[in-house]
Amino acid sequence: MTALAGSAPRMMRPTLAQNYPRSGFPLEVSTPLGQGRVNQLGGVFINGRPLPNHIRHKIVEMAHHGIRPCVISRQLRVSHGCVSKILCRYQETGSIRPGAIGGSKPKQGASPDVEKRIEEYKRETPGMFSWEIRDKLLKDGVCDRNTVPSVSSISRIMRSKFGGKGEEEEDEDEMEKKEQDENERRTKHSIEGILGDRSSHSDDGSEVESEPDLPLKRKQRRSRTTFTAEQLEELERA
Template sequence: MDAGHGGVNQLGGVFVNGRPLPDIVRSKIVELAHAGIRPCDISRQLRVSHGCVSKILGRYYETGSIKPGVIGGSKPKVATPGVVKAITRYKEENPTMFAWEIRDKLLSDNVCTNDNVPSVSSINRHHHLHHHHNHYRHGDQDQSLSNGFWADMGGFALNDDKLFSSKTLTLVVVVVVVVVVVVVVVIVVAVVLISLLSSSLLLLLLLLLL
């Protein structure tokens, strides 16, 4: 079977042995992937084998190119400090931005050209490293500030739950004290009234006897 012989795949798509898919089909695959279409659905829609779709998308995410692979191709592009700074700024301005959107923005803002723009996977790697670095750095700073604050407070560290429990306990104690005071006052008043009443009765009795 020679390299130029064509055929039809299981999905009904036409292909030519030994020849890569046309760029227009490759672009459509990437476009649909950007739109959130799953590779299996792209495969059925464009009548291209699932393996071929996965391979094209994998190469695009790795190199940023839709062109077919070349044996002994160039090394992966390394992002310059200026590009890294731009990527960081894009993510800070829009944390939900996808790597392929960042790549397109690098091109539209003329930060990069098609010859030196980093791949989608490189952008993803940079984002993950930057995210973890900031996480640990901010975590250390927060811990240091927290330790310093509680040290200034004499080492008394109360979290919200403990603070809430302390307030509740104080309120209960106050209520109990108030109730006890009221009861004591009532008892004292009752004793005084009884004493006065007893004295009045005794005086009345003496007057009657006289």
């Protein structure tokens, strides 16, 4: 029997995915935390519920060993967007705590002594990025993971002390606004291992006993190169 004009032959027509019924929505499964769904990676997610703490720790540990986010996503069966968001938040704040739903995340300010040290770093190296200053504060022991200011706070301090607004600071402000918008919406988070860890992991991810405190080998988001006025003049002469 010949196929109608404009229609694909029967053998070429796509079939329904194994995890998706005729309705087009993922299969529903019962979990200790509520009614969940199976994502395209085979993992289980629940709307509005954050990832369990042991999965967040595992994501940071794998990134610490240089594993790319796309590989982490496939191995843990967690969406790539969720992995990237956790790593980006951990690199900026040093915390794996989930963002607050219905409000913006709390900002970690800087003490006067820390502000003075930030000014010293900036004067010594004018082209230093905010995230580099944050890493140096941790490396020099000026702050720990709980007291170090966020990247956006460091950017605001540099703008108030030195004036101007570079392209990197604009990118950081845009990133912060996006995170606030995402926190205000109840987004979907992929969850792996809920069904298999009922006894040992019954928490909902809202409480974090300890932070990984592991440096990441690769920067999770791109920063544009910025130059001072003196550097721009030297480049123009060259």
